Amino acid sequence: MVMILKSNFKYLCVVLLFGVMSGCAATNTKNMTGVESVCVANQEQKAEARELPPEAYKNVDDLLTVDCLLPGQLIQLGMYQQWMSPPRPARITAWECKVQGGQYALASDKDGRETALKVWEGCADQGDKVAQNYMGEIYGRSWGEIRPDYERAAEWYRKSAEQGYSRALNNLGFLYENGLGIPQNKQSALDLYRQAMGEIKPIKLDLDTKNKINEVESKLNQALQTTKNLEKQLSESREIIQKKQNEINHLKQQGGSTATGQQAQVKKLQDELTHSRLRENAVQQQLSDAQQKLTTFQNQLTRTETQAAFGKALDVGKYYALIIGINDYRSPLDDLKTPVKDARRVEEVLKRKYGFETILLTDDGLVQPTRNEIFSALFKLKTKIGSNDNLLIYFAGHGEFYARSGYWLAQDADAEIRANWLSTDDITTEIGFQKSGRGGLKARHVLVVADSCYGAAMAMSWLEPSQEQIIVSLPQGPVTRSAHSVYTVSSQIEPALSPRQPGGESAESRVGIIKQLYELPSRIQLTSGGLQPVIDQEFRNGLSVFADAFTEALEVNEGIMSAEDIYREIKQPVFDRVRQVSAMEIKQSPVYRRIPNAGDNNGEFFFVPRKN
Incomplete structure (x- = not known):
């Protein structure tokens, strides 16, 4: 019970303490200024200022971002009055949550979803738009073997989107685009994406x-x-x-x-x-x-317009890359042929031609690409990457798809026990766009490139098996980057909606869109295949077909190039070359998709060659 004190000064103190220390917005979030959510801002901004001690790095699960409900704080009012604030929600590391006595659950926990929902439901019920969107994202992902509840996700996204929150507008648009929890309506999806992007200002051209x-x-x-x-x-x-x-x-x-x-x-x-x-x-x-x-003229047009947009003195920030290549696995997992060479070639091109600062993890290096080392490297990058910077993550190794979730297999992975598998849901959470704090990543643009089986699971795990995959047993199938002896025949994947379409509008408007694509956050995945195994065979220079095409596109490029440009250039060559080198009729085609529930706002990842 809160006492109403007679003194105007004391009354003001009570109101301010309730509005800030409770963690929830005391007023409707439409009227807030400065921060998007009082609910989120307090704890996560404090977390950003704290350095984690060395013991926090001993258990990699302690570095993962969690939905944490921190205990209330005892507040002293004058000489004799005390008040206990309500519990405070935050997205912080598991270690920070534990040391402060908070409650949380990892995604693999049986009751993980219910625990995460309890963190945000109080603020969400009070009308906080960020908390409402978090509720939608919690319902919209897998929790262990619990499947997403897209209908409930849509309800919460809609509440947040009605307050103009761009992340919720995009999340709701994603559900409309793919008919998840609500009837499919691509025009509604496109309208929501464009609303989230905001007004596009044409660029005056010479x-x-x-x-x-x-x-x-x-x-x-x-x-x-x-x-x-x-x-x-x-x-x-x-x-x-x-x-x-x-x-x-x-x-x-x-x-x-x-x-x-x-x-x-x-x-x-x-x-x-x-x-x-x-x-x-x-x-x-x-x-x-x-x-x-x-296709050639489409690429030329977008390149010319991109060059015009970047000619307006855009500050592209720094470029970082975490590059992982794993050849050697524990038996009975098959060893692979090309991932280490692929990773080294990718690093060489990114450093030399584009000025990336890189972390390379290969099984022939000083630091082994175990699950612990991969997440530790990612967390260290998160602490140094700024809000104007760019991050590329490249993974070449075994991949799996289990219980509607994708996994990357680290070097210490077991074929059956998933303890050392890297969940793509966890990776999505770690790279999710976050303006402040450790509950995600501040980088403006993130591109995840995966040359592994089921590589597109991070962006496409929502597909029903009947839509995407028909699994048939192969006694002696092709050598693939899958841990199990199945081959998935993939149907044609329909291209995702894109706010950038060559032609149609004026040149000034299209250049304005490209400038906006750079300024808005992006979380994008480019993969060597869809939700099926991909081949593990050497092509040119000991590289995989995909790695060869990807690095070739980067090598010959002389201008500013988007991830979507690369996808368009390598899609058909990869498809054709896989059929050339494989003895079987394997239909492997690269996929370019935005990663859902990661804060993507229809931005784009651009490769900018360094100046000599």
Whole structure:
């Protein structure tokens, strides 16, 4: 019970203490200024200022970010009055939560979700938009073997989004885009994404830049028209082929193969059918060439516009990379062929050409890529990365998909016991965008590149098996980066919605969008395949097919290049080369996706070559 004191001064103290020390907003969060949430700001900003002692690094689970409910604080009011504040919610490390007597649960705990919900429900019920979004994110992820509850997630995202919170707008848009918990509506998703991005201001361009953009755009439009014409011709050719085949079948059913006159007619139709099929093949090849030109001009247009956007003196910050390559695993896990070479090649290109500061963990190095060392390296990077900086994480090794969650297998991983598997849900939490504190990462842009089986699980674990995978047993299948002897036949993955589409709007508006893409936070994943095993075979220079294509794209690049640009350049080559080097019909295609529940706001990761 809080006493109402007569003194105006004392009354003011009580109100301020209740509004701040409780951890929850005393007023509607729409009216708050300075911070997005009183609920979140207090504890997490204090945590940022504290250094963790050496003992905190002994158990890597103590470094993980958790939803923590800290005990209330005893507050002295004057000489004789005392008051115990309500419990205080925070996203801080497990170690900080423990030493302060807080309550928390790891994602692997049986009651983890219920414990996490209790942390934020008080503030969320009071209308705090950040807490409401956290409630949605808790419902929207897996907790051990407990599957996401997207309907409840949508309810909380909507409450937060109605207050204009950009993270919730994006999270709700993600559910609309993929039909999770609510009916699929891609237009609603796109509207929410654009609302989260905010107003796009066109960039005034000089005449020379305008002319360059107009020239490329003209070529793009011509290529687009050529592609449409060839698609129409191909469709017509296939209709003719089907018609002639039906006529042949009809004649044969009527005994046309025995009557002399009808035999001649069948022969004539078969000759025409052969000619039509040759024509179809020719048009198909022309269409393939036209589509390649279309992609080339799309890339040229976005590169030209990107260069114009970055010409406006953008401060790109520092670039960091955590690069992991694991060849040697504990039996019965198969050893792999190329990850260490892949990792070393990626590090060499990033350091030399793009000026990255790197941490390299390989099993032939001084520091082994165990689960403990990987998370420790990530945490050390988190303490030095600023709000304007960029982080790339590259993982090459075994990957797994279990109970609707993805995992990276560290060097000390066991084939069956998941204690030393790295959950991609945990990694998502650690890299989640956070303006302050240790409950996430302050970096503006994060790109996670995974060359492992089930690599896209971080961004796509929400897919139902019937949508994405058909598992068949292979007694002696191809050598893959999966810990188990299954091969997943992946369906065609529909491209995600993107606020940046080549063409359509004015050049000034498109350049403005690209500038906005840099300024907004991004959390993106680029992978060598979808939710299926990927091959582990040497291609050129002892690298995997994906690592070779990825580093080649970075090496030949002479301008500013986005992660999406790289994806477009390597997608088809990786698909084609995998089929060349593999003895089986493996359909492995790279995936580019935004990572859900990580604070992505439709920004983009850009590679900027260092100045010599």
